[in-house]
Amino acid sequence: MHRLFWKIFLSFWLTLAIFAAALMFAASSYLEHTRTQQDIGSMRTRLSKYFDQGQAVAKQEGIAGLKEWLDQLDRSEAIPILLINEAGRDLLGREVPAYIITRLDRRRQRAEQNEQRWLHHQQPIRLADGSSFHMVPDFQSITLRRVLQRPRVIALPMAIAALVSVLACLILGRYLTFPLERLRRATQHIAAGDLTQRVVPSMRGRRDEIAELAGAFDKMAERLEKVFSAQRQLLSDVSHELRSPLARLQVALGLARQRSNGQAEKELDRIELEIERLNELVSHLLEFSRLQAGVDxxxxxxxxxxxxxxxxxxxxxxxxxxxxxxxxxxxxxxxxxxxxxxxxxxxxxxxxxxxxxxxxxxxxxxxxxxxxxxxxxxxxxxxxxxxxxxxxxxxxxxxxxxxxxxxxxxxxxxxxxxxxxxxxxxxxxxxxxxxxxxxxxxxxxxxxxxxxxxx
Structure with a gap:
């Protein structure tokens, strides 16, 4: 019982589960990949590109342009990129973790002691007024929520998950609506008078509630066809059989008129009128029967x-x-x-x-x-x-x-x-x-x- 219910329930549940799993897997994979790439050359290349962009904006548009550029970068980049001034504050007012401040202090000390040189992207972005900002990626602040909020990052896994769910729903929808559409067409044919319609042969071995409905529909159509066929046949047979006694009545009426010598004309006229009405009714019945059978x-x-x-x-x-x-x-x-x-x-x-x-x-x-x-x-x-x-x-x-x-x-x-x-x-x-x-x-x-x- 309720096989169709379980098919629908499990199909939708699996579709949602696949969608959620694909989304979570894509996001977590990207998150893990990003964390492990913090010391790899590809990340350094990206930071170097961001540094060049920031330096160019700072030189052309000043602090306001730099702030706008950083805000746009933050909306698209899953890794928080901080611009920290000499006072240890971020340009966008975001909280700066203590470990980043410590890392910057250590780099300054080493640079002052000539122990190491600043890498290209580790140099400060300098403005015309003499202020400077250090670009620092905050890898430890990457969160799943932040990844999901970045369209550039989540667009592809979202598209793949959506495509999978759409295909699953299309297959399910087709599976459910095909037999219902077949039932609808058959019902329309029966309403139009074609009682030969049957739908079970088109169910292709289904064994659910829709198949049971199709079986009941076919039994109903078969029963209706038998009843209407018997009714049409009875109507046709009775109409034909009435013709003979009506013809004999007309002959008897003629004889009665001859023998009455005009003494019962009123009664005989009434009988003649009723015979004519019966003849007309029989003619209508025969015509209606032919139309029902499609003879004409x-x-x-x-x-x-x-x-x-x-x-x-x-x-x-x-x-x-x-x-x-x-x-x-x-x-x-x-x-x-x-x-x-x-x-x-x-x-x-x-x-x-x-x-x-x-x-x-x-x-x-x-x-x-x-x-x-x-x-x-x-x-x-x-x-x-x-x-x-x-x-x-x-x-x-x-x-x-x-x-x-x-x-x-x-x-x-x-x-x-x-x-x-x-x-x-x-x-x-x-x-x-x-x-x-x-x-x-x-x-x-x-x-x-x-x-x-x-x-």
Missing amino acids: AAHIEQVDIRELLEGLIEDAQFEAESKDCKVRLRTSFPAIVKANATLLYSAIENVVRNAIKYTKRGTAVEISMLADAGNEQGIIIQVRDHGPGVPNEMLPHLFEPFTRVEKARDRLSGGYGLGLAIADRAIRLYGGDITARNDPDEGLNIHIRLQLVKV
């Missing part, structure tokens, strides 16, 4: 949207006149998409017929072609009615099968809650989407987004 995704062709809408409006106008309203194309422009022309026509027609049903008398259903601001290769078909609209809480469910609004848009006004569901499946079949919102003034506004053919 074939027969792709280039479709001129403006031409399709003009033909659709001409056909819809007959139904609109019976409702005392109109269907109007407000804006249009040339636009070509790839789709099944018959299926796309049917999808948009379902939306327009739904709008005709609920728009107020004397108003118009307005259809517009708009450029998609968020997609240069996209187009929006807007269908707006002037009806009562839809409660906001129902908008996300408007394109689900058998969804009906209880008040204005209910079953009594016609429809079985399948028209918009069929339109939604048909539009999504070709990479588009369909959304609905209530217009601020009145009515429902439906946007159909489609992908244009690249010219």
Whole structure:
């Protein structure tokens, strides 16, 4: 249990430990190297260079320039370099250890007795006013803190330690996020209706919590695929099976009309109306079943949207006149998409017929072609009615099968809650989407987004 927890914990802990160890090792190695080099020629060369720089600054800029130069040197050099005057005080006011004062006194005595000559860097830096300063390295005052505070000294080990930690974190991040990214993509495919997605084969033998999650995900997807397949098959089978008894009912209705001699016309008309409604429902169910199975995704062709809408409006106008309203194309422009022309026509027609049903008398259903601001290769078909609209809480469910609004848009006004569901499946079949919102003034506004053919 919690194998992933221990992987994350140990990985971060080891990364931090490696970083700290590399940093401490680099700093301590430099510190030890510096201490052991105090009598070696390389250190004398550096001190000689510093002496020449200090003497030049003192000659050109005086005490102020010398002080500034020493301050800058102290910020970059791990070894404290002291400039001590004849009174035994450092130029920057730092504390001068007693052993350095003793060493300077001993050198002066020997120089006065001509026992030894001053080395180049041991000579005093002289200023124009006659004052002088002795340059002395304070090796015993080198501390780890001082080393860590000098960018020139610590930059390389810091960079190496940071690189190691970055690589370790990248490997860990990739190890953790790859299966999660695979799960995310599979979830998106399932949400879009592709229930064949499986993620365990891509886990590459993992045995942690993510692998267990992937296994549970695959079982869920497999179960959903079976349930939805059975549901689609049942829907298709029932729809087909209903066709035969409905046909027999229509024959029986015709015979009943002949034998009734007009004595039961009202009842027979009612039976005929209900048979027609059942026929319409069965047709919708069969169409919805085909869309769910992706049968109508074939027969792709280039479709001129403006031409399709003009033909659709001409056909819809007959139904609109019976409702005392109109269907109007407000804006249009040339636009070509790839789709099944018959299926796309049917999808948009379902939306327009739904709008005709609920728009107020004397108003118009307005259809517009708009450029998609968020997609240069996209187009929006807007269908707006002037009806009562839809409660906001129902908008996300408007394109689900058998969804009906209880008040204005209910079953009594016609429809079985399948028209918009069929339109939604048909539009999504070709990479588009369909959304609905209530217009601020009145009515429902439906946007159909489609992908244009690249010219």
